[in-house]
Amino acid sequence: MHVLILGSGVIGVTNAYYLAKEGHQVTVVDRQSSAGLETSFANAGQISPGYSAPWAAPGVPKKSFKWILSKYAPLIVNFKPEWDKIKFISRMLSNCTTTAYGINKDRMVRLAEYSRLCLLELDNELEFDYNHERKGTLQIFRTQAQLKASAKDIAVLEEINVPYELLDADGCVAVEPGLADVKKDIVGGLRLVNDMTGDCFKLTTQLMEKCREMGVEFKFDTSIDKLNMSDGKITSVSTSAGDLTADKYIMALGCYSTALLKDVGIDSPVYPVKGYSLTIPVTNEDASPVSTIMDETYKVAITRLGNRIRIAGIAELTGYDLSLGDRQRRTMRYVISNLFPNGTNLTEDNFWCGLRPMTPDGTPIIGKTEISNLFLNTGHGTLGWTMSFGSARVSTDIVCGKDPEILSDNFAISRYTGKTERQEIVNEIDPLEVD
Numbered sequence: 041m042h043v044l045i046l047g048s049g050v051i052g053v054t055n056a057y058y059l060a061k062e063g064h065q066v067t068v069v070d071r072q073s074s075a076g077l078e079t080s081f082a083n084a085g086q087i088s089p090g091y092s093a094p095w096a097a098p099g100v101p102k103k104s105f106k107w108i109l110s111k112y113a114p115l116i117v118n119f120k121p122e123w124d125k126i127k128f129i130s131r132m133l134s135n136c137t138t139t140a141y142g143i144n145k146d147r148m149v150r151l152a153e154y155s156r157l158c159l160l161e162l163d164n165e166l167e168f169d170y171n172h173e174r175k176g177t178l179q180i181f182r183t184q185a186q187l188k189a190s191a192k193d194i195a196v197l198e199e200i201n202v203p204y205e206l207l208d209a210d211g212c213v214a215v216e217p218g219l220a221d222v223k224k225d226i227v228g229g230l231r232l233v234n235d236m237t238g239d240c241f242k243l244t245t246q247l248m249e250k251c252r253e254m255g256v257e258f259k260f261d262t263s264i265d266k267l268n269m270s271d272g273k274i275t276s277v278s279t280s281a282g283d284l285t286a287d288k289y290i291m292a293l294g295c296y297s298t299a300l301l302k303d304v305g306i307d308s309p310v311y312p313v314k315g316y317s318l319t320i321p322v323t324n325e326d327a328s329p330v331s332t333i334m335d336e337t338y339k340v341a342i343t344r345l346g347n348r349i350r351i352a353g354i355a356e357l358t359g360y361d362l363s364l365g366d367r368q369r370r371t372m373r374y375v376i377s378n379l380f381p382n383g384t385n386l387t388e389d390n391f392w393c394g395l396r397p398m399t400p401d402g403t404p405i406i407g408k409t410e411i412s413n414l415f416l417n418t419g420h421g422t423l424g425w426t427m428s429f430g431s432a433r434v435s436t437d438i439v440c441g442k443d444p445e446i447l448s449d450n451f452a453i454s455r456y457t458g459k460t461e462r463q464e465i466v467n468e469i470d471p472l473e474v475d
Contacts, residue, residue, distance in 0.1 A: 087156065088236075117357045170246065218383055
């Protein structure tokens with residue numbers, strides 16, 4: 041069959057790869073000039089199954105006011121009234137319960153762990169250079185309250201057998217020696233030993249070239265204007281290059297999926313949450329991060345990517361605005377200077393922002409819709425890089441009419457429309473022999 045994928049970020053390109061492996065004709069269309077130039081371009085660089093967790097968590101409603109008012113704010117909200125934003129916040133707050141958090145984190149970790157195995161399998165098949173390392177993620181806690189709160193995350197990790205290490209300050213310095221000068225400010229850390237790092241943009245562009253070798257056609261510089269329907273099916277997609285047709289269609293446009301889906305009667309819950317990053321050079325090997333450090337206080341990730349350091353974070357609710365703000369830049373500069381004051385040169389920072397496609401409960405939208413030939417692979421939030429390969433495998437299986445290895449046949453938006461009960465992720469991940 042012929043499958044048309046809308047979107048060429050890491051989600052769309054990985055989906056194209058697995059569909060091409062199944063022998064299908066695949067076309068990918070995007071308004072950008074090449075693959076991975078939007079949200080996939082300069083993300084945090086961490087591949088963190090063990091750290092996968094919804095932003096909707098117990099205590100977040102209360103904490104959010106403190107975050108918004110803090111000098112180095114991890115959360116920024118534009119309070120200009122906007123219906124989609126109000127709806128997103130309302131839905132998110134309804135998921136800030138202990139029960140919902142446990143269910144959503146469990147779903148996210150299972151899919152992310154499956155994706156980790158899929159990526160390792162790909163690494164065994166193909167030789168890509170994308171600064172890939174397997175040195176874990178260290179979540180650092182600056183207060184006893186943060187350390188105590190990690191118990192709920194550890195319970196989920198233990199339930200699905202994801203290895204971890206709970207460390208004191210000395211243990212944190214042992215795995216990240218560059219933290220030695222700030223050890224007094226750290227009370228402990230949670231290390232996810234199987235987590236990895238890598239440059240998402242580099243892998244996306246290399247996988248695009250592999251897809252081309254496999255016969256995938258990429259139509260770039262092509263705006264996507266409308267989904268055309270007849271008799272309950274998509275008949276074509278109107279673009280700046282004319283109407284494009286296929287047997288099946290996959291929506292992988294991140295937060296830009298929402299408006300197109302609305303036009304065909306689908307109420308997508310995906311909302312753009314703006315995030316920022318700085319990319320800076322390593323100037324002192326001994327005083328730089330080894331892998332990824334997550335600062336629980338400022339919600340900022342610091343990741344080593346070869347001879348560069350990527351600092352990423354902040355959640356800004358301001359619609360589709362892509363302007364760069366000095367306040368956000370100062371926050372990330374502060375965190376890297378605070379934790380690794382002698383590891384880099386901030387005069388050479390590369391400042392960037394992108395729109396994370398967030399769902400209110402944190403879980404992505406993968407699977408069928410009520411339109412028989414339209415499928416979704418979107419809503420991954422901050423975890424598109426972490427979940428991309430697993431999501432693409434699941435999406436490919438569903439599009440091909442197969443039973444996915446870890447998911448039921450509908451992991452889509454029914455939980456928001458109320459028309460169908462959301463299906464559960466099965467308890468066991470079918471292991472891939474890749475380690």
